[in-house]
Amino acid sequence: MKNKYIYALLVPVLLTFFGCEDLDTAPLGEDITTEQKAEVVENDPSKAAAGVNGIFAQFSQYAPNEDALGRVNHFDIGYGSVMMFSDANGCDVVQEDNGYNWMSGSLEYSDRDYTSRETQIIWNDMYAIISNSNNVIGSIDPATEEPVTQFYLGQGLAARAFSYWVLAQLYQFNYVGHESALCVPIITAENAIETSLAGGAPRATVEEVYTLMLSDLNTAITLLKSAEEGGSVRSDKRYVSLAVAYGLRARVNLTMHKYAEAAADATSAIAASDATPASIDEVSDPYFSNIEDSNWMWGVFVAETDDVVASGIINWISHMGSFNYGYCWYSGGRQINKALYNSISSTDIRKGWWTDENSYSANLTDIENAFMVDYQYRPYTQVKFAPYKGEIETSTNANDIPLMRIEEMYLIKAEAEAMSGADGISTLVDFVTTYRDASYSFAGDVQEEVFRQRRIELWGEGMNWFDIMRLNKGIDRRGGGYPNATMIFNIPAGSDILLWRVPEAEIQANPVISNGDNNPAAVAPSPVSE
Template sequence: MRNILGYKYSKNAGRVLAASLIISAGLMSCKKYTELTPKDQLGEGVVFTDSTNVEYALNGVYNSAAIGTYNDGSGRGYPFGAASIEQAEMRGEDMVNLATFYEITYKSTITTTTANNVNMWLNLYAMINQANVFIDGAKAAQKSGVISAAKELQLESEARFLRALGHHELLIQFCRPYADGNGGKPGVPYRDVAINSSSKMADALKVGRGTVAEAYTKMLADLDFAEQNIGNGQVISKASKGAVIALKTRIKLHMGDYAGVITEAAKLGADKPVPLSPIGGYKLVDSVATVFTAADKNSESIFSIANSTLANGGTNGALGPMFGPAALSGRGLVSLSANLYNATWWVGDDLRRFNLTYKSTDKKVYSYKFRDYATRTDWAPIVRYAEVLLNAAEAYARTGNNGQAFILLNVVRNRSLPAASLNRFTVAPADVILAILRERRIEFQGEGRRWPDIHRLALDATYGTGGIPAKVDPLDITATDYQAASGVVLPTKVAAIPYSDYRFLWPFPSTEVNANPTLKAQQNPGYN
């Protein structure tokens, strides 16, 4: 397996923590496990004896989050540099797979050996283990006087943030939502101990899935620690106090802890009539397009994964090529669904139609958020201030405060409507929650937020989809199908999959269960 340190995370690509790059959840072959220190990289015994190398080691964890590997080869943006966004959109219905590239995900024909789910599992756990190895090393460096106690706490907090982020991604792909049994369904092994020796490997093999609720408790413990200790630094491509709190609003929304969402979001100013975060100074930019055209320097992006010319998901993974139309030198693989584009609730004068979508020569409409088709430097947005506001809006609405919910909905919605638009809400819509959920689909198209919403709301009798929604078959799309706000609905011949169907979840990889007797006995039903 390879790991190339991204330029945006460090200019010294060779000095990177190596010891954890090839360990997943305790699975891979012994041969891979013994390849702990590649010759061109520094091992644990060297990295943590120098303060500069300690920083480089953390950059290696970020790079593991950004690039990863694909079938043990060069990275395709697994898990968070591109793949989490692409896979989440293909699991939902608001974008359409136009070719064979994402067909397995789009049609839910996943198996224990299909590449996308296998590589997501492997890369998430590799990143998590790298974070754990880093935490141990940073603590040792502090104990020996290489770094200060305050510095250790800050760096450990960043690693814990990534650990929590990784586990949450695992939960929404491989587990039932929190709403099913109040977190009582099987979770995933929460890896918070570094696996870097044979004895630790043996211990890790004994750790079972636990419950979804137990994993959420541990995620929040990681984030609570990080919030208290991460300091006040603010770089979009690094974890920060604002990013920690923003992720907590997302996690608590998935838990249905609406009071908790409100409490966390208030720390970022979402309790105000004009939201402005006292932490980090986060606020909405005037045009949401700025989030993507100035990804490294805007007030709305709270945490994004940096991609660069030297380190990105490549032709077969980066966001620009994968979501872009062929007419703009993208690959023409994924378009917006006409059923989203034509929806009457996405009003015709919404500026996001003009700034963030592109009607190509093939008459299909594509997402126009990621535009670097040649050098693939588009950053991957993980959480931004608009999400915090809409998380809070939903939480307020679900707890009976439609007034603040309406304020926050309008703050996000109105920034994309002309000042004189007759489509601006002057009074709250009859169903505020529905309006908020629709706004999320518009605001976050192409950013990978659709599947998480489908997942958390699957059992919601009023607002849920009841499983994986039916989808448009690309063969049914014609040149006249995209008619903005027309209400024209295309047939959805890719059949819906009910929540009760085993395909709602991804399976653990065969490589995992074959090497891990504990998880073999706990494989998701239907994949045994």
């Protein structure tokens, strides 16, 4: 039986939010109205809470696509999969193509085949978040003035905008100049029945998708501001706060090259957040493993009891870590692009986030350095991400996953100020000298320097691909230290191979998307000399 991708994922927006024992016992044609569901939520907000928890549970899951793919795949872990695929597509997270590295398809771009496991995982995972977001949005009166339900509605809108922001940059090129190009289908709580009757939804244009994102975030910001004023705030950082919503809108505006708006939103995010950049002392040891750290604004909370942790190796840090048990011990781990590493000043504390050409990091203890040698990691291997609770060789892979850090907001602010005619250099220099390199100075192209700083600061956090696409960059791996000659590419900006394709299963199941509507089938890139 065909997998009804959008059809199966998104029709349930009006069918399953509360569960059949609560509301949905009638067939589709007799389903209760959105207004009736909203009334139930107003009377019992815990039902909306369950829906919101369902959204964020999608970010970290054990093999959510097992049924669709016919087996458990060890890189099928929720949003962490998207992070690892896109980083492997780039040129900064260097890794060996071997029998223990599940990212080989993304390293070589065979993931662009529309029957690949990767393309099905990305499509399913992001639309599952959209589906759960629509479940929440469709069950709450948009005019609600109750702080708790305002908070829940804000969660649904912000999460949906985030998902579309991710999808838009995987399935089409940068916003400016491609506004009329086909992007991804738009599914909302309002059009779910129409979509179900049509059997699916067409690909919307880039402009239409970004219009929805901004509308969602504008409303979410209004709701979350009102909710916070009314005393309804998030219980932990897995949820979206007002500051995070500003941060998401800053990302969208930056992607659209609306620089003045991006600078204003980044400034608002910093002001609204209680997060502060990690200090030079804090990042002088392996770090970035705990959602409670002061610099995290938003993240994926992973508990020791989660299935991904119980699996031992089917989790994000298993693939990404160096010190913890997992695929990292056998795949060769993850290295930084050698040319990027060499661009980092010796006075920058981040130089020690990776080992040097002699497999040594000044940020590590003697025991930690010996560990890196004993496990035969190559030079330039990451030691940025600490093992769970700082325990070397731990088999408890319960690391949280960063989705937004306050440092990113300072970098957005610097770039956006410079590109809109303000003094971005001062913002950039103040940030780097205070928190990363006291000897830092800079004069030149701020946008290019911020791009370099983002490559360093956000390395391994699944953000680099979005910079590549919004800045219309190519993929040049020459001089990067890739261990496989077959993985050294120089892909020009705008090449068709950079775009993901709508999965074949979606084409087959969705009568309003044809093969002719898909992104072009591109030939895999040919290796070039180092």
